[in-house]
Amino acid sequence: MVxxxxxxxxxxxxxxxxxxxxxxxxEEEAGHGLLLGQPSSGAAAEPLEEDDEEGGDELxxxxxxxxxxxxxxxxxxxxxxxxxxxxxxxxxxxxxKRKRREELFIEQKKRKLLPDNILEKLTTAGQTNIKKSSGxxxxxxxxxxxxxxxxxxxxxxxxxxxxxxxxxxxxxxxxRLKDQDLRDSRQQAxxxxxxxxLYGPGTNRTTVNKFLSLENKRxxxxxxxxxxxxxxxxxxxKQNAKRFKRRWMVRKMKTSKK
Amino acid sequence: xxxxxxxxxxxxxxxxxxxxxxxxxxxIRCVAYNNQSNRLAVSRTDGTVEIYxxxxxxxxxxxxxGHESRATEALCWAKGQRLFSAGLNGExxxxxxxxxxxxxxxxxxxxPIWSMAVSPCGSQLLxxxxxxxxxxxxxxxxxxxxxxxxxxxxxxxxxxxxxxxxTHIAAGSIDYISVFAVKSGSAVHKMLVDxxxxxxxxxxxxxxxxxxxxxxxxxxxxxxxxxxxxxxxTGTLVKNHLIANADVQSIAVSDQEDSFVVxxxxxxxxxxxxxxxxxxxxxxxxVRTKPFQHHTHDVRAVAHSPTALISGGTDTHLVIxxxxxxxxxxNYDAALRKITFPHRRxxxxxxxxxxxxxxxxxxxxxxxxxxxxxxxxxxxxxxxSKDADHLLHLKTKGPENIICSCISPCGSWIAYSTTxxxxxxxxxxxxxxxxxxxxxxxxxxxxxxxxxxxxxxSTKLFVASxxxxxxxxxxxxxxxxxxxxxxxxxxxxxxxxxxxxxxxxNWLAASGxxxxxxxxxxxxxxxxxxxxxxxxxxxxxxxxxxTNNLVIAHSDQQVFEYSIPDKQYTExxxxxxxxxxxxxxxxxxxPITHISFHPKRPMHILLHDAYMFCIIDKSLPLPNDxxxxxxxxxxxxxxxxxxxRTAHAFKISKIYKPLxxxxxxxxxxxxxxxxxxxxxxxxxxxxxxKKKFGT
Numbered sequence: 001m002v003x004x005x006x007x008x009x010x011x012x013x014x015x016x017x018x019x020x021x022x023x024x025x026x027e028e029e030a031g032h033g034l035l036l037g038q039p040s041s042g043a044a045a046e047p048l049e050e051d052d053e054e055g056g057d058e059l060x061x062x063x064x065x066x067x068x069x070x071x072x073x074x075x076x077x078x079x080x081x082x083x084x085x086x087x088x089x090x091x092x093x094x095x096x097k098r099k100r101r102e103e104l105f106i107e108q109k110k111r112k113l114l115p116d117n118i119l120e121k122l123t124t125a126g127q128t129n130i131k132k133s134s135g136x137x138x139x140x141x142x143x144x145x146x147x148x149x150x151x152x153x154x155x156x157x158x159x160x161x162x163x164x165x166x167x168x169x170x171x172x173x174x175x176r177l178k179d180q181d182l183r184d185s186r187q188q189a190x191x192x193x194x195x196x197x198l199y200g201p202g203t204n205r206t207t208v209n210k211f212l213s214l215e216n217k218r219x220x221x222x223x224x225x226x227x228x229x230x231x232x233x234x235x236x237x238k239q240n241a242k243r244f245k246r247r248w249m250v251r252k253m254k255t256s257k258k
Numbered sequence: 259x260x261x262x263x264x265x266x267x268x269x270x271x272x273x274x275x276x277x278x279x280x281x282x283x284x285x286i287r288c289v290a291y292n293n294q295s296n297r298l299a300v301s302r303t304d305g306t307v308e309i310y311x312x313x314x315x316x317x318x319x320x321x322x323x324g325h326e327s328r329a330t331e332a333l334c335w336a337k338g339q340r341l342f343s344a345g346l347n348g349e350x351x352x353x354x355x356x357x358x359x360x361x362x363x364x365x366x367x368x369x370p371i372w373s374m375a376v377s378p379c380g381s382q383l384l385x386x387x388x389x390x391x392x393x394x395x396x397x398x399x400x401x402x403x404x405x406x407x408x409x410x411x412x413x414x415x416x417x418x419x420x421x422x423x424x425t426h427i428a429a430g431s432i433d434y435i436s437v438f439a440v441k442s443g444s445a446v447h448k449m450l451v452d453x454x455x456x457x458x459x460x461x462x463x464x465x466x467x468x469x470x471x472x473x474x475x476x477x478x479x480x481x482x483x484x485x486x487x488x489x490x491x492t493g494t495l496v497k498n499h500l501i502a503n504a505d506v507q508s509i510a511v512s513d514q515e516d517s518f519v520v521x522x523x524x525x526x527x528x529x530x531x532x533x534x535x536x537x538x539x540x541x542x543x544x545v546r547t548k549p550f551q552h553h554t555h556d557v558r559a560v561a562h563s564p565t566a567l568i569s570g571g572t573d574t575h576l577v578i579x580x581x582x583x584x585x586x587x588x589n590y591d592a593a594l595r596k597i598t599f600p601h602r603r604x605x606x607x608x609x610x611x612x613x614x615x616x617x618x619x620x621x622x623x624x625x626x627x628x629x630x631x632x633x634x635x636x637x638x639x640x641x642x643s644k645d646a647d648h649l650l651h652l653k654t655k656g657p658e659n660i661i662c663s664c665i666s667p668c669g670s671w672i673a674y675s676t677t678x679x680x681x682x683x684x685x686x687x688x689x690x691x692x693x694x695x696x697x698x699x700x701x702x703x704x705x706x707x708x709x710x711x712x713x714x715x716s717t718k719l720f721v722a723s724x725x726x727x728x729x730x731x732x733x734x735x736x737x738x739x740x741x742x743x744x745x746x747x748x749x750x751x752x753x754x755x756x757x758x759x760x761x762x763x764n765w766l767a768a769s770g771x772x773x774x775x776x777x778x779x780x781x782x783x784x785x786x787x788x789x790x791x792x793x794x795x796x797x798x799x800x801x802x803x804x805t806n807n808l809v810i811a812h813s814d815q816q817v818f819e820y821s822i823p824d825k826q827y828t829e830x831x832x833x834x835x836x837x838x839x840x841x842x843x844x845x846x847x848x849p850i851t852h853i854s855f856h857p858k859r860p861m862h863i864l865l866h867d868a869y870m871f872c873i874i875d876k877s878l879p880l881p882n883d884x885x886x887x888x889x890x891x892x893x894x895x896x897x898x899x900x901x902x903r904t905a906h907a908f909k910i911s912k913i914y915k916p917l918x919x920x921x922x923x924x925x926x927x928x929x930x931x932x933x934x935x936x937x938x939x940x941x942x943x944x945x946x947x948k949k950k951f952g953t
Contacts, residue, residue, distance in 0.1 A: 003936075183348060188390055190346045190370035191329065197481065198523070198556070199944060202461045204504060206947035208940055211554065217953045226938065 283938045286570030288333040291561040318601040319753035326657030337380025346370035358724040377419040386415025405945035408443040419470040428476045430465030437499040442703040447493030455500040461721035467509035479506035504946040510562040519567045521557025524946045526568045550575045553797035555945045599868040603851050607655040611669035619659045624650035666712035675707035711757040749773030753795040760801040787825045800853035811850035866920040872910045881906040900913045
């Protein structure tokens with residue numbers, strides 16, 4: 001399609017240096033314009049012809065200046081390239097930022113870890129009870145590894161491996177706080193599923209009041225709804241009225257005493 | 259004449275009028291029936307598990323308090339009376355029915371657990387998890403042990419059922435049912451379920467329940483309202499029944515596999531039976547026989563005992579419907595039972611200061627009763643000159659439910675217990691203000707108390723722990739001193755321990771074991787005597803002032819009076835046992851939860867259950883089966899002679915709506931706490947819409 005532009009932008013090539021470039025590019029693009037698969041080649045052909053006919057009709061004030069398709073295409077491609085460049089630059093910047101953050105986290109993780117000897121003790125103590133519940137432990141370990149990959153590491157929380165049962169001292173049970181968060185979030189998701197499937201959209205639910213009032217509606221002598229009064233209506237007004245009454249009573253008592 | 263309706267200005271403290279954070283009515287989530295012991299385990303949405311003894315007049319004999327994180331989704335019995343539950347916190351919990359605590363909790367590592375089933379041989383446990391895995395556990399004598407995983411499925415496993423031979427299982431998920439072979443753990447068939455009966459629907463079809471029969475038929479119930487019969491050998495649909503417009507949420511099959519029951523979200527329970535096609539053919543088919551509408555909200559759990567259909571759901575009622583064709587003797591036992599109200603006392607009273615302490619799952623409320631100066635005739639409702647006052651709202655710390663609570667008669671002490679802690683508070687009253695002070699460093703052996711009681715003079719505290727021991731604590735100004743612990747006596751734990759103390763402070767009675775009711779001498783700190791064991795659990799216990807007669811009410815509505823000083827049943831008790839109670843008295847279906855006495859009238863015993871309260875006048879003759887039990891007040895123009903002739907010992911009043919608590923405050927005042935059913939219903943979650951013509 002022809003891209004019509006107001007006259008102001010179409011300054012003659014000699015006036016500014018910038019405009020020199022698009023002009024040269026235009027010639028380049030015009031050269032291999034046919035090689036590119038233009039979707040609207042039919043429509044594009046027309047403006048080219050028109051342009052050739054009118055040629056340098058720059059002195060006409062009434063009709064807006066018509067750009068050649070090639071020049072407009074060139075400008076569009078220029079825009080595209082600029083955008084692509086900037087996106088690439090942003091991506092690399094982001095990548096670097098992420099890499100730096102990873103490194104920082106790894107550093108912090110290393111710092112936060114308990115000294116190696118204690119960790120060794122915990123792992124060996126856990127292994128003594130591995131025979132019976134080997135399957136479960138493997139799962140637990142797998143889970144923990146997956147969590148590590150997914151979440152990076154929460155540097156604020158201390159990392160202690162879960163102890164199945166320590167032989168010598170049974171006075172404590174070490175737990176990973178991250179497990180608890182995961183468990184909570186899963187439980188929330190499960191509760192949300194039930195809530196949605198029983199009370200969510202698409203279920204045919206009604207309020208308790210309407211349910212109980214159904215019978216009243218069908219009686220030979222129709223009665224009111226089961227919860228006809230809305231006791232929550234105007235609570236603020238009622239409170240204000242109560243306060244005013246109390247104050248008025250006090251004032252009345254004072255004046256009557258006098 | 260002190261008839262029940264006269265001479266009291268009842269100050270009604272209506273518990274329903276109070277603002278609360280949590281719903282006061284907790285719905286039922288799962289039920290599990292145990293055939294061997296005829297007991298029913300019921301788990302509620304707050305994690306509480308209750309055990310009902312169906313042979314003891316459907317009495318709730320034990321319970322395990324709930325926990326905030328425990329959202330129980332499945333409950334089942336295993337071999338040897340072992341009870342397991344699993345829920346959304348991902349843990350499998352075993353309950354200890356003797357020690358009345360939780361034995362252990364095992365994490366299944368599959369995320370939230372949605373379903374659980376015990377194998378027919380009773381030694382293996384299967385759980386269906388959120389991540390689509392089905393896990394097999396071995397039940398060892400003291401624990402459970404993970405064995406292996408079955409093939410993992412795409413969506414969460416919401417229902418499980420074993421084939422009676424133990425070789426295959428059916429697992430219901432979302433939009434499909436899988437059949438697994440137990441030995442290999444691999445899925446043999448995957449049957450896709452239509453989302454809607456002969457139609458298209460955007461909502462996913464959730465298979466809420468599956469049942470596997472021995473002939474290879476799988477019955478599934480789903481959220482589209484269908485009951486479908488599948489052939490597990492070929493993995494194809496055999497028959498389709500559309501029974502409701504809403505979800506069908508639960509299914510239970512009888513042991514003989516000739517009948518099953520399903521519960522729907524509309525509150526209807528349907529009974530299906532296997533009947534012959536024609537009267538003398540051997541071919542049988544499943545026919546929907548009876549609908550029952552006893553619930554208003556979703557029926558999320560059903561069970562099938564040999565003689566009855568049991569259902570429970572969001573509307574908190576537990577309904578037991580005996581099946582006429584299975585019941586041998588057609589007497590009152592074959593009537594419908596609807597259990598709505600708690601079988602134990604949740605309200606305690608301080609008579610001196612006219613205070614009531616209400617126990618909820620996570621908080622306590624202290625109310626001061628209103629008073630009136632007006633007078634009137636029998637049956638009038640008098641206006642209050644001073645309204646009931648909400649004095650205290652005490653929230654418990656932590657996720658555990660409160661097990662029991664009590665306020666001392668003088669009103670200065672409040673005690674309550676959860677599974678892991680015991681709390682004792684001292685209250686100070688200055689003019690109209692009340693201040694609370696916690697007594698710190700309570701000993702660890704007091705936690706998990708089943709019953710707490712203060713002595714009449716408020717100097718001693720008695721605590722019955724779940725291990726069977728009884729602790730006596732002396733209360734001093736702001737602190738306490740442990741006096742003595744009565745060790746658990748022999749005999750198995752039958753029900754939750756109930757305590758009663760004599761007004762003169764000498765005797766303490768404790769029930770709950772199979773040995774009978776033990777009576778301890780507090781002054782000499784030793785066991786005084788034991789009331790002979792009775793085969794029904796005790797529902798209420800109290801010791802009369804002056805005479806020191808111990809009055810015991812059992813779940814079969816028998817009431818005994820035992821003289822503690824004489825160590826034998828009283829004359830009156832023997833007389834009424836010989837004559838027997840009135841048949842209408844024995845047919846009452848709610849247990850007596852509280853007994854009290856009049857300080858100036860030793861011949862009177864006051865007791866109440868959920869629907870009536872009664873004053874037994876021991877000086878009047880006992881009614882026999884021919885006399886009218888529920889005697890209305892005789893009209894005043896009748897002569898005295900007739901009035902005396904029709905009067906009998908049991909003066910019953912049913913004027914109050916469901917009673918949670920009733921006691922004598924002083925000589926002329928009774929307090930009654932009602933819980934109208936409408937108030938319970940008003941707080942329930944939304945029910946399914948019912949379209950009725952003309953509305």
